[in-house]
């Protein structure tokens with residue numbers, strides 16, 4: 001079955017701050033995004049890569065690819081107002097039947113093993129999400145204060161989230177809701193059951209300057 005990945009990098013990176021959008025920050029001398037695309041190429045050289053980037057950053061990205069002799073084939077789609085809209089723009093470039101993954105451009109440490117497993121499982125399970133255990137104690141904020149909850153009842157969600165493409169396309173026909181914080185929540189809103197599989201702990205989302213320090217340590 002044909003495989004696609006939408007690598008979404010259409011955000012503003014407000015929590016990271018700084019002049020340079022976080023997807024272009026250097027890790028081992030090369031932009032974050034190049035590391036991310038490479039992991040999917042390593043998983044399957046035939047996978048079609050669609051990179052979603054704000055329109056105004058696309059020329060800069062082209063320039064970076066030339067500078068770094070980056071030759072992994074990919075197409076570029078325009079970023080949208082929210083992650084939901086960015087994914088929707090990327091989906092407009094895919095054909096079915098196929099399997100499609102959605103991955104945050106700023107998760108360069110996803111392992112090839114996790115990518116492979118998510119795509120393999122999606123063939124039969126249709127909606128697959130990598131997760132890791134919660135390692136801290138978790139408190140629920142209540143009206144009167146807070147209380148400890150059973151952390152084994154929760155998981156932390158990563159990407160790539162991988163789907164039967166017809167299913168994901170149908171999900172993204174729904175009107176936007178701010179409750180759609182990932183792709184699983186979009187298909188779940190249609191009553192679809194999502195299958196969880198272990199992610200990798202290093203697969204952090206580069207969100208704040210602190211995450212860059214962790215990234216340097218992981219390299």
Ligand SMILES: Nc1ccn([C@@H]2O[C@H](COP(=O)(O)OP(=O)(O)OP(=O)(O)O)[C@@H](O)[C@H]2O)c(=O)n1
Pocket residue numbers: 008009010011012013014015016052079080081082083084086087104105106107205206207
């Ligand atoms: N309109 C948007 C918003 C987010 N994303 C992407 O979704 C991923 C996860 O989002 P997040 O880390 O929250 O990125 P930002 O939205 O850029 O960050 P912030 O909320 O701090 O501005 C990122 O790769 C981001 O580029 C996107 O493609 N389009």
Ligand SMILES: C[C@](O)(CO)[C@H](O)COP(=O)(O)O
Pocket residue numbers: 083104157158159181182183205
């Ligand atoms: C998709 C995601 O990375 C899963 O953990 C996350 O929900 C993105 O959230 P954000 O609000 O865009 O940071």
